[in-house]
Amino acid sequence: MTPSTLFRLALGVGAGTLLLLVLSAGALGIVGEGGRVDRVYVTVPAVALVGAALARLRPGAMAVVMGAAALTQAVVTATVLLADLHRTAGGNLPDLLLVNAMFVALLGVSGWLFHRAAAARSLRPAHP
Known part of the structure; x- marks a missing residue:
């Protein structure tokens, strides 16, 4: 895959994961039936958005940002x-662990794809 394809894929996985996290916490509830406890999950997209702004969407730095979000x-x-x-909050421990493991894994996959995009970009020959 080309570096730009890897970058787009990483961005799509990361953005989709964060969108799913916000929708899950807001509408469905990750901890039990939802409510005040689920508001702590807002920190994850906040870390990702601030990190992406500071990284200026450079693939190598975005790998670190996605790792920090995970x-x-x-x-x-x-x-x-x-x-x-x-x-x-009436939550179920196995459900809580599995849902959060899924989010950690998806954020990790996004970080790994950003890392691959950065590595592929650095291996490209320079144009004369």
Whole structure:
């Protein structure tokens, strides 16, 4: 694949994942039936958007941004679990773990694709 195809694919996976996360937290609820507890998941798209602005959408930097977003997703999940918020919101532990693992994995795939795009771009021969 060309670097631009890898970049577009990475951007699509990342943006789609973040959109799905916002819709899941807002409309369906990730922790139980939704509500106040799900508002903590807003930090993940915030990290990704601020990071993308700072990275100026350069593939190498975007790989780091997507890694940071995946780490933020994992930390938010750990916080919800350690604070026992999933029980007070009526959440199901296996469902919570699986949904969040899916988001972490998709953000990780996006980061990996950005990394591949950056590597492919650096291997291209320079035009004379």
